[in-house]
Amino acid sequence: MRIQTSEDLDSIRKKGLQKIQPGGIRIGVGTSSCGIAVGGMALYNLLDEIIQTKNLDISLVKTGCIGFCKEEPIVSVSIPGKALVLLRKVKPDDVERIISLALHGDVPSDRVLCTISDWDHITGNLVYGNEFDTFPEYGEIPFFAHQKKVILRDSGLINPEDIDEYIGIGGYFAAYKALTSMKPDAIIDEVKRSGLRGRGGAGFPAGLKWEITKKAPGEEKFIVCNADEGDPGAYMNRNEMESDPHMLLEGMLIGAYAMGVSEGLIYIRAEYPLAIERLMVALDQARTYGLLGKNIFNTGFDFDIRIATGAGAFVCGESTALAASIEGKTGRPRLRPPRLTEKGVFGKPTDLNNVETWCNVPVIIAKGALWYSSIGAKGNTGTKVFSLVGKVDNIGMVEVPLGTSLHSIIYDIGNGGALGKEVKAVQTGGPSGGCIPVRLFDTPVDFESLNQVGTMMGSGGLVVMDEDTNMVDIARYFINFASGESCGKCVPCREGLKHMLLILNRIVAGKGTRQDIELLRELAETVQKTSLCGLGQTAPNPVLTTMQYFKEEYDDLISPEA
Amino acid sequence: MSLFGSVNRMVTITINKNQYLAEEGEIFLLTALRLNIDIPHLCYEKALEPYGACRLCMVDVVTCGKTTMTPACTIKVHNGLEILTDTPEIIKHRRLLFELYLAEAPKSEVIREMAAKYGVTKTRFLKKIVHDDPLFGKCILCGLCVRVCNEIMGTSAINFINRGPYTVINTPFFEHNPDCAGCAACAQVCPTKAIVFEDSDAERIMQSWSGTAVPLATCSSCKKSYAPEKLMDKVLDKLDPAIIEELRTLCPECRRKYITRMEIGRIPRS
Numbered sequence: 001m002r003i004q005t006s007e008d009l010d011s012i013r014k015k016g017l018q019k020i021q022p023g024g025i026r027i028g029v030g031t032s033s034c035g036i037a038v039g040g041m042a043l044y045n046l047l048d049e050i051i052q053t054k055n056l057d058i059s060l061v062k063t064g065c066i067g068f069c070k071e072e073p074i075v076s077v078s079i080p081g082k083a084l085v086l087l088r089k090v091k092p093d094d095v096e097r098i099i100s101l102a103l104h105g106d107v108p109s110d111r112v113l114c115t116i117s118d119w120d121h122i123t124g125n126l127v128y129g130n131e132f133d134t135f136p137e138y139g140e141i142p143f144f145a146h147q148k149k150v151i152l153r154d155s156g157l158i159n160p161e162d163i164d165e166y167i168g169i170g171g172y173f174a175a176y177k178a179l180t181s182m183k184p185d186a187i188i189d190e191v192k193r194s195g196l197r198g199r200g201g202a203g204f205p206a207g208l209k210w211e212i213t214k215k216a217p218g219e220e221k222f223i224v225c226n227a228d229e230g231d232p233g234a235y236m237n238r239n240e241m242e243s244d245p246h247m248l249l250e251g252m253l254i255g256a257y258a259m260g261v262s263e264g265l266i267y268i269r270a271e272y273p274l275a276i277e278r279l280m281v282a283l284d285q286a287r288t289y290g291l292l293g294k295n296i297f298n299t300g301f302d303f304d305i306r307i308a309t310g311a312g313a314f315v316c317g318e319s320t321a322l323a324a325s326i327e328g329k330t331g332r333p334r335l336r337p338p339r340l341t342e343k344g345v346f347g348k349p350t351d352l353n354n355v356e357t358w359c360n361v362p363v364i365i366a367k368g369a370l371w372y373s374s375i376g377a378k379g380n381t382g383t384k385v386f387s388l389v390g391k392v393d394n395i396g397m398v399e400v401p402l403g404t405s406l407h408s409i410i411y412d413i414g415n416g417g418a419l420g421k422e423v424k425a426v427q428t429g430g431p432s433g434g435c436i437p438v439r440l441f442d443t444p445v446d447f448e449s450l451n452q453v454g455t456m457m458g459s460g461g462l463v464v465m466d467e468d469t470n471m472v473d474i475a476r477y478f479i480n481f482a483s484g485e486s487c488g489k490c491v492p493c494r495e496g497l498k499h500m501l502l503i504l505n506r507i508v509a510g511k512g513t514r515q516d517i518e519l520l521r522e523l524a525e526t527v528q529k530t531s532l533c534g535l536g537q538t539a540p541n542p543v544l545t546t547m548q549y550f551k552e553e554y555d556d557l558i559s560p561e562a
Numbered sequence: 563m564s565l566f567g568s569v570n571r572m573v574t575i576t577i578n579k580n581q582y583l584a585e586e587g588e589i590f591l592l593t594a595l596r597l598n599i600d601i602p603h604l605c606y607e608k609a610l611e612p613y614g615a616c617r618l619c620m621v622d623v624v625t626c627g628k629t630t631m632t633p634a635c636t637i638k639v640h641n642g643l644e645i646l647t648d649t650p651e652i653i654k655h656r657r658l659l660f661e662l663y664l665a666e667a668p669k670s671e672v673i674r675e676m677a678a679k680y681g682v683t684k685t686r687f688l689k690k691i692v693h694d695d696p697l698f699g700k701c702i703l704c705g706l707c708v709r710v711c712n713e714i715m716g717t718s719a720i721n722f723i724n725r726g727p728y729t730v731i732n733t734p735f736f737e738h739n740p741d742c743a744g745c746a747a748c749a750q751v752c753p754t755k756a757i758v759f760e761d762s763d764a765e766r767i768m769q770s771w772s773g774t775a776v777p778l779a780t781c782s783s784c785k786k787s788y789a790p791e792k793l794m795d796k797v798l799d800k801l802d803p804a805i806i807e808e809l810r811t812l813c814p815e816c817r818r819k820y821i822t823r824m825e826i827g828r829i830p831r832s
Contacts, residue, residue: 313725330722335614335636488703488722488729490615495662498727499687519686526658529631529651530617 002290004298009167009176012289016168020126020158021078025058025102028076030156032065032242033235033274039092040073046095058099064243066156067397068113068143074156077107082131084157086138088113107132114138122153123170123366143394146412148375150383151359152399155243160278163285166246172291174365178254179297182365187258188214191361193369195381200226200317200354201429201458203380203447209351212341214259216349221261224345224352225252226322227268227275230314231430232481234461236385237355239397241268241275244359245282249305251358253291254365256303259351264305267322271312279307314431314485318533319344319352321487332487333533354459356385377403380446384457390427390464391418398462400445407441410464421466425549429458431478431485432538434545435471454545456538471550472557475543476504482539493536496527500543507557517554521547573641576624578648590637591619594647601647602656602676604753605704606635609714616704618659618676622646631655653680661685669699670754696732696770700756703729707748707757715796717743720771736772744768744776744790766790781813783820788813 003009020026029035029044044062051058066074071088077098078084085107087098097108112135118127139145149155158165166172178187192207213221225248229237241248252264268276283305286292294302308326315321316331323345325331344350360382364372373381380402386409388398393415400409406426410416417423425435428445434455436443443449447457465474483497503520506512524540524547531537547554570586577599584593589612594601604616614633622629623637624644631652637643646652660677665687667673677683692699705722708731712718719742723730733739744766749757758769761778764787768774778787779794798810809817823829 335612335633484726486726488724488726489705490617491659491662491666491702492617494703494727494729495666495687499662499665502688515686522658526655530620530655530659532614532617 001288003172004290006176006180009172012164012167013170013173014168016162016164016166018168019059019061019162019165020168021080021128022059023080025080026061026078027058027098027102028061028063028078028157028159030065030072030074030076031062032239033272034065034069034239035072035074036274038072042092043073043075043090043095046092047099050095050099056099056103058102061159062161063157064155064160065239065397067147067152067239067399068394069396070394071113074113076157077102078128079105079107080129082129083115083117083133083135084119084128085115085132085135086113087111109135112136114141114144119157120153121157121169122150122363123173124168126157126169142415143396143413146404146408147399148383148401149399150363150375151240151247151356151385152243152397153363154247155239155397158244160243160245161281163246163282163289166244170366171246171362172250174362175250175253175257175291176297178365179257179299179301184214184258184260187254187365190369191258191364194360194364194372195369195376195379196357196360196364196372197380197382197447198354199356199360199384199459201432201456203457206353206357206360209341209353210255210259213261213349213351216341218349220263220348221259222345222348222350223252223256223259223261223264224322224326224340224350225264225266225268225355225358226317226319226352227266227272227355228310228314228317228322229272229355229459230269230317230485231432231459231461232478233387233389233427233463234430234459235387236397236460238272238275239387240355240359240385241272242278245275245278246286247359247362248279248355249282249286249292251361252305253296253303254361255351255353255358257301261351262302262304264303265308265326265345266305267308267310267316267326269312269316270309276307276309283307313487314481315487315533315535318535321533322352323350330487332489333535335532356460376401377444377446379448384445384460386445386460386462388414388462388464390462391421391466391469392416392423392464393418402446403444405442405444406436406462409445409462410441414464417464417466421468423464424467424469425465425471427455427463427465427474427478427542428461429456429538429541430461431482432456432534432541433458433461434541435465435474435549436545437549440549454548455541470508471546471553472504473508475546476501476508478542479504479539482535486535486539490530490532490536492527492530493532493539496523496531497536497539499523500527500540504543507554510557510559512558514558517547517558573639573643575639575641575643575645577645584639584643586639586641588639589635590621590639590643590645591634593639594634594645599647600679601634602679603635604702605706607706607710607751610706610709611713612636613705613709616702618656620652620655622649622652656680657682661687663702665689667700667702667754667756670702670756672700672754673702696758696772697756698758700754701731702754702756703731704753705731706751706753707731710747710751715743715745715747717741717745719743719774720748732770733772733774738772738774740774742768742771742774742776743792743796744774744778745793745796761787763787779811781816782811783816784813786813788815 197203321331603619612635619634660682664685668689
């Protein structure tokens with residue numbers, strides 16, 4: 001059926017709620033890439049087999065990822081009237097037990113991570129129940145307690161392959177509100193007032209970019225979602241798309257209407273097959289309901305989204321290289337200006353935003369700019385999702401208000417170093433970012449503060465290093481990555497990074513000299529200043545920051561006689 | 563309007579604190595070169611869009627007291643434009659870039675001469691040595707050959723292969739490419755004279771491009787070969803009005819003779 005009126009939407013909402021809280025037992029298995037990697041799919045299949053053969057009245061669904069990667073596979077058990085229980089590190093041997101206990105209104109207590117008695121989906125509220133109060137509540141788990149879930153509000157709780165569940169917790173209501181009761185300019189104004197800044201790394205005000213695209217001359221325009229997440233250690237966007245794909249589609253729909261664009265593209269890396277699959281399912285479902293296609297909500301507005309897959313080049317996250325790749329050309333950046341908003345995909349004005357930027361849009365429209373701008377810090381509103389990885393105890397997907405200190409993320413949420421080791425530094429912003437030493441962990445995580453300490457926000461990878469990590473080796477790793485991903489167009493990036501790598505190899509092998517260190521610094525500065533695109537301009541950051549903060553580690557590798 | 567089309571407005575610009583008159587909209591690199599201000603450059607070619615890959619022509623654009631390093635080939639002249647072309651910072655980066663070029667194309671005399679002007683006579687970086695390099699250790703991957711083949715000739719016989727530090731330029735799969743018209747525009751635009759070809763009696767061999775052989779057209783009158791067949795076809799097809807049938811198979815020399823004879827009435831006009 002096509003959703004045209006608010007009544008239509010509401011009837012689907014009821015249907016969706018019925019699926020999330022079916023009045024019987026519901027078991028959800030975390031089957032994002034992270035969950036699948038540790039056996040989530042095998043658990044799902046086992047559960048399914050038992051439920052089918054015994055013909056049990058249990059609803060079994062695949063859910064996305066709740067974010068606590070360390071505890072995966074996570075299984076959620078919902079028994080009517082009782083709190084939703086998250087089970088951690090579930091093994092195939094536990095499956096029989098989970099089912100038999102659930103049928104008796106119980107859960108295996110040795111597997112319980114925490115309980116959720118009610119959940120604020122922001123666009124809707126779900127109440128589960130209060131029983132199981134001997135187990136810790138969600139808010140009592142330090143990993144969760146210090147987070148604020150806005151983007152990840154549905155992740156791990158709804159079935160990402162079922163649009164009804166997304167609508168069930170209030171999804172697409174913001175799009176309905178925007179398309180049927182708001183003028184396009186009012187939407188842009190709302191996004192501007194929310195203070196939302198691009199989550200791809202540079203932090204350009206999203207509303208302003210929308211306005212520039214809207215005002216650009218030309219009939220045909222595009223909006224593009226940049227899902228070419230390629231930083232080593234970063235998987236926020238993958239998780240967002242795998243766990244809640246409709247949030248992205250709804251954000252793009254609202255943006256398209258605001259900018260008066262009828263064609264959307266999601267540029268996603270081919271290395272994300274599950275995200276692509278779930279997006280495809282989501283697109284089909286949205287089209288079936290008439291949320292994409294012609295005459296959406298009976299407003300006369302047409303919009304559809306196509307998926308363009310990348311061929312695995314990191315540089316294609318750069319806007320002009322991304323546009324070239326979509327056009328079927330080699331992914332090589334070109335000179336800017338003209339910017340994409342002026343001359344983008346196929347030469348048409350194009351608005352390019354990161355996955356997470358789009359994902360912020362539905363809540364901004366649903367709850368208003370004032371609500372949104374109350375989260376985070378001045379000039380850095382809203383939350384940011386980080387993938388907290390490396391040598392940290394609690395590995396996972398973390399969402400905090402911008403302005404939260406690194407200390408809070410790494411110690412309060414991450415519980416410090418893994419295996420009781422001392423944390424030494426954290427690397428933000430992937431190969432474009434830098435390493436921040438532990439003495440600067442008071443730095444608030446916002447666009448400006450990170451720049452001041454020589455690194456950048458990037459898309460949101462936080463790689464923690466402990467006392468055993470050699471920082472020169474870390475710098476070498478990132479230069480190796482950047483050199484391998486350089487497109488080869490301009491000489492500082494193509495040749496400069498190659499020689500930086502050769503020098504670092506020498507130093508790490510204990511064959512470096514004092515002159516090598518000086519040459520490395522000189523070269524790093526030239527590569528930074530003279531490269532054509534962001535890849536080359538930022539690639540020396542890991543070297544420059546480790547040289548600044550961990551100079552002694554370089555010195556230690558220089559033999560005294562050299 | 564002049565005889566040669568519209569002339570743009572003359573505006574005042576400042577280069578290295580001196581004021582000059584320049585044509586609005588002109589590429590700043592060309593303005594500077596015309597004014598005898600030396601800016602090294604390798605990847606700019608008038609017939610093509612600015613590409614900005616060689617990074618040698620980077621200069622400082624001064625706006626409100628702040629400077630931004632920008633390639634001179636991408637700056638368009640406008641009134642009040644202020645540029646610094648030789649600050650110590652720019653010279654420092656240029657010298658290092660020259661060292662990178664000397665390592666990348668150790669056999670290129672052009673690079674050596676350009677670098678020497680900046681006092682760079684040797685490189686601290688490991689020199690790239692490729693055995694049987696079809697471009698003889700002279701290619702700096704500026705991409706002019708690729709772009710002229712693709713954008714001007716519409717042939718795309720050669721392109722970049724691999725990426726990053728492994729990038730090379732050649733024909734697909736390093737095989738003879740029948741698409742090559744043998745025009746040698748690539749060799750013509752190559753700033754380091756890296757591309758080599760040779761004409762024999764009947765063929766042009768593009769030695770740098772996997773030995774691609776292109777048959778040469780033979781003049782129907784003097785029987786000498788004069789230009790690649792495919793190139794002649796391409797050019798003759800583009801002529802409008804078309805040239806008369808009798809001239810199609812003649813070399814330029816014999817064509818002149820033929821036309822002259824026609825003019826003085828020795829050959830009847832067709």
